[in-house]
Amino acid sequence: MTRLRVVNLGLPKSGTTTLARALKLAGLKVADYRIRRRQTDDASLHQAFVGQVLYDGYFHTGDPLSALEGFDAFTEINVLREGLSLWPQMDWGLIDAIRRHHPGTKFLASSRDPRQLSDSMLRWSNLGIERLPNNSIPGLPKGFGQTTLERVQWIKAHYAHLRQLFRDDSDFLEYDVSDSDAATKISAHIGVPLTWWGKANRNRTAQAITAGAV
Numbered sequence: 001m002t003r004l005r006v007v008n009l010g011l012p013k014s015g016t017t018t019l020a021r022a023l024k025l026a027g028l029k030v031a032d033y034r035i036r037r038r039q040t041d042d043a044s045l046h047q048a049f050v051g052q053v054l055y056d057g058y059f060h061t062g063d064p065l066s067a068l069e070g071f072d073a074f075t076e077i078n079v080l081r082e083g084l085s086l087w088p089q090m091d092w093g094l095i096d097a098i099r100r101h102h103p104g105t106k107f108l109a110s111s112r113d114p115r116q117l118s119d120s121m122l123r124w125s126n127l128g129i130e131r132l133p134n135n136s137i138p139g140l141p142k143g144f145g146q147t148t149l150e151r152v153q154w155i156k157a158h159y160a161h162l163r164q165l166f167r168d169d170s171d172f173l174e175y176d177v178s179d180s181d182a183a184t185k186i187s188a189h190i191g192v193p194l195t196w197w198g199k200a201n202r203n204r205t206a207q208a209i210t211a212g213a214v
Contacts (some may be wrong), residue, residue, distance in 0.1 A: 002104040005072050005102050005104075006023065006073035006105070006107075007095075007106070008074065008077070008108045009095070009108065009109045010108065010111055011089070011111075012121065012124075012127065014117055015110045015116055016032065016110055017172045017200040018197070020032035021196065021198075022183065022186070022196055022197050023075065023192075026192050026196075028051065028072040029070060029072045030191065031068065031071045031073070031074050031075075032050070032074075032076050033050060034047060037161055039070075040070050040201075043068070044067075045067065049079040049084065049086070050076070050079075051077050051078055051084070052085035054068075054086075054088045055088065058097055062101070063102075064088070064101075075110075080132070080137070081131065087138050087161075089158075090138040090139065092165060095165070099171075105171065106173070106189055107166065107203065108174075109162050109172070109173070111174055112177050113176075114152045122151075128146070139154050139158060173186065188212055
């Protein structure tokens with residue numbers, strides 16, 4: 001029987017933390033954005049960014065998951081901090097390497113309305129105001145991403161790209177986190193019943209929107 005692996009290709013603020021909690025409560029070992037010390041005895045992985053570990057495996061062994069044997073699911077895989085701008089969910093070479101080394105991997109794309117997703121990015125810490133426009137990101141070159149129009153364009157393009165890459169592929173599921181049937185669809189897709197579905201990691205306060213960032 002093939003081991004279940006689940007990889008989410010959704011963007012940050014698309015419900016990745018909700019997905020992580022749901023999968024954890026369903027019994028999967030989940031790596032979400034960063035690997036915590038309590039999650040593994042492998043000291044080399046302590047506080048490591050999931051995206052960094054994926055790229056290390058991809059370029060050094062050919063298998064992005066080579067150092068992540070202890071984990072079943074990966075729910076936020078991008079990194080945009082501490083000098084790193086890594087977006088594995090936009091890298092077909094890395095995605096295809098996972099498919100080849102781990103046949104049957106279930107890919108998800110957590111999503112939500114593009115404008116709502118853009119607004120959530122804007123309100124989350126300095127993500128929309130500073131980190132997106134000040135870094136080079138696939139599909140969003142440095143200097144772009146401060147306005148709603150630019151972020152929405154980038155968001156729409158990312159999900160359109162995934163639909164083309166995985167066209168007619170039964171191992172791929174895009175879902176809207178606000179869909180009342182999201183948990184049912186995910187459960188059917190990965191073959192594991194989800195015992196919880198809700199909202200995690202909400203924006204607690206709406207930060208002031210700076211002039212021009214609309």
